[in-house]
Amino acid sequence: MAESVTSPSAASAAARGGFMAAIFLMATSAIGPGFITQTATFTAKLGAAFAFAILASIVIDFVVQLNIWRITALTKRNASDTANAAIPGAGYLLAILVLVGGLAFNIGNIAGAGLGLNAMFGLEPKIGGALSAALAIGIFLSRRAGLLLDRSLIGLGLLMIAMTVIVALVSNPPVGDAVRQMVLPEIVDFATITTIVGGTVGGYITYSGAHRLLDKGLVGEQNLAAVTRASLTGIAVTGVMRFILFLAILGVVASGVTLDLSGQAANPAAQAFAVVLGEWGMRIFGLIFWAAAITSVIGAAYTSVSFLVAFRTMGDRDRNIATVIFIAISLAVYLSLGTAPAAILVFVGGFNGLILPIGLTIFTYVGFARADLMGGHVYNRPLLIASAVVCALTWYMGFNSIGPIFAFLSA
Template identity: 50%
Template sequence: MSPRRTDWGVLLGAAFLMATSAVGPGFLTQTTVFTQQLGASFGFVILVSILIDLVVQLNVWRIMVVAERRAPDLANAVLPGLGSLVAGLVALGGLAFNIGNVAGAALGLNVLFGLSLPLGALLTAGLAIVIFMVKEAGRAMDRTTQALGALLLLVIVYVAVTSHPPVGEALRRTVAPTHIDLLAIITLVGGTVGGYITFAGGHRLLDAGVRGPAAVPQATGSAVLGISVASVIRVLLFLAALGVVSQGLLIDKANPPASVFRLAAGPLGYKLFGVVLFAAAITSIIGSAYTSVSFLKSLGPIIGRHERLVTLAFILVSTLIFITIGKPIRLLVLAGTLNGFILPLTLGPLLVAAYRPAIVGNYRHPWWLTALGGVVVLGLAWLSVAVLMGN
């Protein structure tokens, strides 16, 4: 059944919520750092992460929409108590990411207007809280993520063009890399589809009433759009950084993404970096807070009854931790790695749930999606162990 006219905004909102949740300060930092380390061969890592993203999101969104349950509730239905464990881990990873998101937004305001980082963090938290406090918070969230997502894309296109990247070399090394970095793969997957990011759009669809077997085509299209937006932005950012690296220019380790924008487009590029960083950060704050709290609701009805207050507390705690502790750059990379470890634990139970008639009724999940999902679960579990053992 085709979505009603009013549903298109929801489908776009879910897609952009997922995409902009993935495209945060951690995304900018990870992409720049690994491009500097791996050069054109980082294209292979991006290709692998995009393929994994598609498999994960298509499985997760379809199963949740058919079952009409959030991810932790499905995990609990498969193995009692597992959903509560997953909810805690996802919320913890979301909090870690959100500290970096607040820091990124504050830095973006510092670049644009010269505001101090604590003041920028407080203003960012205030703006995010206003979005969640308006009467139709879901619609406000959808429109904000769509507008800022489009702005991100346009600015990064400009910077990618001005850096004059070696596109031919990038294409060659994407299919024939000179070096494969396991940590880069699991960090990138964790940063774009791990932890709360996996479920941001799917939970938004459920909350908006897009559910049941008839809604599978809508969920599929929305998931593909979200992955496409995030992937295009990542490829463009990779090319921008590669253009700078290939010219032999030195990227500042203290702030790698800002250095790329400045070296590629001069003083204007640095200001555009402020725009990109703030847009990426505020949309990621929205996605992180919304999805993390949607997981916590499975821990007890009291959280569901006070969802807005818990969301506001989540944002304020992230902000206060940044103001008092700071140093988010390493946290952003580590949080992406942590989310990569969590992904097999969250995807596995959903694949099992897809074959429980008590959960999905008469729905038949495509065997090839299940098979690919199983490969991703086993592959990421192996990668996690390999990374932890230092291989």
């Protein structure tokens, strides 16, 4: 029998597809319903000065993601396995935290999907959340789950960007003022930066793209340059979406419109889109919010379940079944809660802000002291120094996020 040989061009195309999948898994996980709600709220409060907070969050994102992706590629291990090898028992702690945080995040993501369908079609949010969760479950039950996962994330990610660009162009934001305040802000609000970072780089999001590359086999020192480029591209995609969304809402705020930020039912992002395009604006907001939510449901479930390998070996089928169960549990908790979706989104951002510094500390230690886990590779020192600085900063931010958690639990 003639042996089947994969041509170099086909292998190259598969590698490009794998990198694209990882890029969009990370980017769409970072741009979830919580981030959209936070962006609208802070833009209404700070105006053009919020550009500085977004830039700061992207710089932090750059350091975190670049180091996590590169070290994962070099160790060729899942994050929990790397943590256990570096510090015995640390991987189990990290896995439990990510699973609990991912579950909390997914409850908020399902809530966000419900709000998106409510804005689009007037569906009751809990019904919309249930339908969205069923769609995500269908993807993982498919025989071609991996392909459906990748194509869904890329397609919905591009859709979000395109729709937001339209609103940003119509709202006519003061771009020059935003660019100036990106580097010379009139207001610097560190609490805002803390909240944005916790909601866009915290918890499972840190590991989503890196674990997708691991599943695709795109690891090892031979792939390090490509992994670095993919990480930078993912951060760029995320940063572009953040700024476009900010500009879309800034145009409304700068025109003199006051967005209602009072009460848990307030939805400043929806108000901004409605001001720009009327009823169609509300429909477009619903589409963007739903796309952000459903991709985050998929990303949170996929990445959280990837940490279960810390406790037992799992094949692809086992992981898909576990992912379906994870989404179903998230849905059941959401449907049973009497809490408003906005409150859930505040809680999950704070909780996941606590997880980020723990994992980043372990990976920074691996980079500095455990070359043996990276095949003897001497890790880039400037990147490690940057990682250590951001690590200290995220510990500070993590402590700041404790307040919202206790406020949520006592409400």
